[in-house]
Amino acid sequence: xxxxxxxxxxxxxxxxxxxxxxxxxxxxxxxxxxxxxxxxxxxxxxxxxxxxxxxxxxxxxxxxxxxxxxxxxxxxxxxxxxxxxxxxxxxxxxxxxxxxxxxxxxxxxxxxxxxxxxxxxxxxxxxxxxxxxxxxxxxxxxxxxxxxxxxxxxxxxxxxxxxxxxxxxxxxxxxxxxxxxxxxxxxxxxxxxxxxxxxxxxxxxxxxxxxxxxxxxxxxxxxxxxxxxxxxxxxxxxxxxxxxxxxxxxxxxxxxxxxxxxxxxx
Amino acid sequence: xxxxxxxxxxxxxxxxxxxxxxxxxxxxxxxxxxxxxxxxxxxxxxxxxxxxxxxxxxxxxxxxxxxxxxxxxxxxxxxxxxxxxxxxxxxxxxxxxxxxxxxxxxxxxxxxxxxxxxxxxxxxxxxxxxxxxxxxxxxxxxxxxxxxxxxxxxxxxxxxxxxxxxxxxxxxxxxxxxxxxxxxxxxxxxxxxxxxxxxxxxxxxxxxxxxxxxxxxxxxxxxxxxxxxxxxxxxxxxxxxxxxxxxxxxxxxxxxxxxxxxxxxxxxxxxxxxxxxx
Numbered sequence: 238x239x240x241x242x243x244x245x246x247x248x249x250x251x252x253x254x255x256x257x258x259x260x261x262x263x264x265x266x267x268x269x270x271x272x273x274x275x276x277x278x279x280x281x282x283x284x285x286x287x288x289x290x291x292x293x294x295x296x297x298x299x300x301x302x303x304x305x306x307x308x309x310x311x312x313x314x315x316x317x318x319x320x321x322x323x324x325x326x327x328x329x330x331x332x333x334x335x336x337x338x339x340x341x342x343x344x345x346x347x348x349x350x351x352x353x354x355x356x357x358x359x360x361x362x363x364x365x366x367x368x369x370x371x372x373x374x375x376x377x378x379x380x381x382x383x384x385x386x387x388x389x390x391x392x393x394x395x396x397x398x399x400x401x402x403x404x405x406x407x408x409x410x411x412x413x414x415x416x417x418x419x420x421x422x423x424x425x426x427x428x429x430x431x432x433x434x435x436x437x438x439x440x441x442x443x444x445x446x447x448x449x450x451x452x453x454x455x456x457x458x459x460x461x462x463x464x465x466x467x468x469x470x471x472x473x474x475x476x477x478x479x480x481x482x483x484x485x486x487x488x489x490x491x492x493x494x495x496x497x498x499x500x501x502x503x
Numbered sequence: 504x505x506x507x508x509x510x511x512x513x514x515x516x517x518x519x520x521x522x523x524x525x526x527x528x529x530x531x532x533x534x535x536x537x538x539x540x541x542x543x544x545x546x547x548x549x550x551x552x553x554x555x556x557x558x559x560x561x562x563x564x565x566x567x568x569x570x571x572x573x574x575x576x577x578x579x580x581x582x583x584x585x586x587x588x589x590x591x592x593x594x595x596x597x598x599x600x601x602x603x604x605x606x607x608x609x610x611x612x613x614x615x616x617x618x619x620x621x622x623x624x625x626x627x628x629x630x631x632x633x634x635x636x637x638x639x640x641x642x643x644x645x646x647x648x649x650x651x652x653x654x655x656x657x658x659x660x661x662x663x664x665x666x667x668x669x670x671x672x673x674x675x676x677x678x679x680x681x682x683x684x685x686x687x688x689x690x691x692x693x694x695x696x697x698x699x700x701x702x703x704x705x706x707x708x709x710x711x712x713x714x715x716x717x718x719x720x721x722x723x724x725x726x727x728x729x730x731x732x733x734x735x736x737x738x739x740x741x742x743x744x745x746x747x748x749x750x751x752x753x754x755x756x757x758x759x760x761x762x763x764x765x766x767x768x769x770x771x772x773x774x775x776x777x778x779x780x781x
Contacts, residue, residue: 369598401598404640450593457594460554460586461607461654462578468612472605472619 246367251295252480253365258374260481264488265362271492272354278343280499281350287491288357297364305360306353313352317345372396377475383466390466398454406447413442506565507532507662507694508553508584513562515548522548523717526562532661533692535685537705537725540714541739546698549714550666553696554584567661582611584662585655589670591647595639600631600650603639607658618657625653628691629683645676649683656687662694663687670700681707702729702743706764713738730762745769 253261268288275281292302326340366374376393383389417438418424424435508530515523523545530536540546551557552564555571566584569576585607588594597603604625608618626635629649639647648668655663665684669677681704687693697708705711711728713721715738721728729735729742732750741747742764749763757776763769 369602397597401596401639404638405592408640453588453590453593454596456556457586457588457651458596458606459556460581461658462581462610463606464578464610469609470612470615470618471609472602472615472622474615 247295247297247364249295249365251365252484253291253295253361255480256365256484257475257477257481258366258370259377259475260477260484261362261366262371262374262378264484265358267488267492268358269355271495272351272358275351275495275499276347277499278347278350279501280495281347281354283495283498284354285350285357287495288354288361291361292357295361295365297361302357302360306356309352309356313349316348316352320345320348368400369397372400373471373473373475388466390469394466402447402450405450406443409446410439410443413439506530507534507567508696509565510552511563511565513552513559513564515545515552515557515560521717523552523714526719528712528719528722530662530694530696533688533694535688535695535707535709536697537708537711538696538698538714539700539702539705539711539740540720544714544739545717546714547666550586550664550696550698553662553664554581554586556586578611582658583660584664585658585660587648587651587655587663587665587668589667591644591651591671592640594651594654595647598638600637600639600642601626601635603650604653604657607654611658621657621659625656628656628687629653630679643676644672645679648672648676648680652680652683652687660693662696664696664698666698667700668697669704677701702741703745706743713740715739725764726762729764 268284272281272284275284292299321337321341322335324338324341324344326338328336329339329342330337362371372393375396376389379387379389414424422435422438424432424439426432427435506529508528510526510528513523513526513528514521526549528549538546538549548557552559552571553566555564555566555577558572564571566580569580569583571577571580595603596606601622604622605618608621613621622635626632629652631646631649631653634642634646634650639650642650652663652665652668663684668684669680672680684695684697685707688695695708697704699705706725706729708725711721711723711725712719713728720738721734729746732742732746735742742750745766745768746764749759749769750761753759753761759769759772759776763772
């Protein structure tokens with residue numbers, strides 16, 4: 238339990254790793270948005286090529302990407318089948334009352350590619366960013382909202398503390414489980430309801446201890462002059478560098494080319 | 504020595520429950536003060552009164568001349584007198600060692616370059632340079648406690664209050680943490696107020712204060728305090744193991760001084776005795 242890794246971050250030193258996390262986040266969001274603006278199969282294929290090139294840059298093995306795609310295969314199949322059967326148009330072949338149309342096949346392929354690109358794109362973000370980087374990126378991006386009264390700094394602090402305490406509390410859960418088992422608690426047998434009930438003597442001590450920890454942590458933070466997010470500075474302030482401008486430029490050029498490809502196809 | 508910390512006739516009670524009564528106490532700049540007392544004698548309350556976590560029910564506490572009941576001075580008081588707690592897990596805020604040490608200077612609104620210098624200095628002072636990028640939960644208890652000390656050091660305090668910092672550590676972690684505490688006192692001249700249950704740790708201090716029933720029962724050098732074993736036992740405490748051993752040896756007819764409190768002193772005395780016998 239001690240070696241738990243949060244998220245799917247893969248340590249590395251690729252160009253994408255070295256980008257400012259804010260840029261990575263925004264480019265990922267932009268990529269997702271354009272996926273929904275494309276409406277030709279050619280564009281979708283090119284979008285897939287684009288994300289695969291990005292994966293090549295990070296040197297993430299294709300196997301890993303395939304593994305992360307596994308859980309969504311049912312969704313892809315389901316939408317594909319629906320599209321194939323229910324879109325009317327030129328019939329390719331038919332049996333009984335069901336007809337598969339050319340348009341149906343086209344849209345099925347589009348949808349599948351779109352979902353695959355979506356997942357590949359968002360996975361790339363989590364592969365190359367630590368949770369802390371994402372937190373500080375969000376904090377920085379939402380900063381303008383603090384003028385509207387949203388406690389952005391405090392929310393980021395909460396997020397950081399939550400991430401910090403996940404391994405600690407997991408370890409504690411292990412200890413409590415061992416303690417209850419050693420006193421004869423039966424945690425592994427019985428039906429679903431019995432097992433859910435057996436969790437009570439684990440959850441209650443865990444909650445009590447979590448509150449005590451929270452209390453002590455608040456005290457320790459106060460002793461270290463924490464006074465809310467106002468006026469705080471950061472050790473590792475986020476900084477946009479030349480590499481980030483280049484990345485944005487390359488991404489924009491790719492997008493423009495893809496849009497033009499859409500025109501050509503029509 | 505100037506009085507960095509000053510208690511003037513301080514009493515404190517939780518509701519009707521009196522915890523501390525009429526405490527008068529000072530700690531000078533650069534002094535190493537140990538506070539002893541059985542559980543519930545008011546040690547932790549005393550510690551929390553120093554940096555304004557608690558405010559006296561009556562009387563005043565001054566830190567470098569600043570009154571702890573003055574809320575406008577609270578940030579300055581906490582910057583001057585940092586505090587380390589018993590459980591290292593519950594005082595580490597960030598997921599990376601260096602970011603945790605940077606927490607206090609970040610709160611003070613310092614420049615990133617200044618924060619970097621302070622973090623590097625603090626981590627060097629506790630000897631954890633190798634772990635600067637590690638996740639705190641992967642460190643040992645003693646290492647975590649040293650991270651916590653570094654986190655306080657980064658405020659550049661003149662006084663550090665440690666509330667049983669070694670209670671949850673194994674012997675190795677304990678001696679490393681004590682080594683750091685002693686070094687900070689000797690080399691950086693930081694005032695140390697160490698609350699502890701370990702008599703051998705208290706023996707390292709310049710002065711020992713013993714609390715009993717919310718009052719100061721003893722206030723003197725370790726040698727003075729530990730020389731009266733019966734008094735220590737009546738206060739619910741004991742003398743350091745080496746003093747206990749010395750008294751036992753004296754009881755068995757060895758001509759030793761009664762006020763030995765450090766293991767090295769006993770070694771030296773025994774070697775001398777052996778040489779005299781030869």
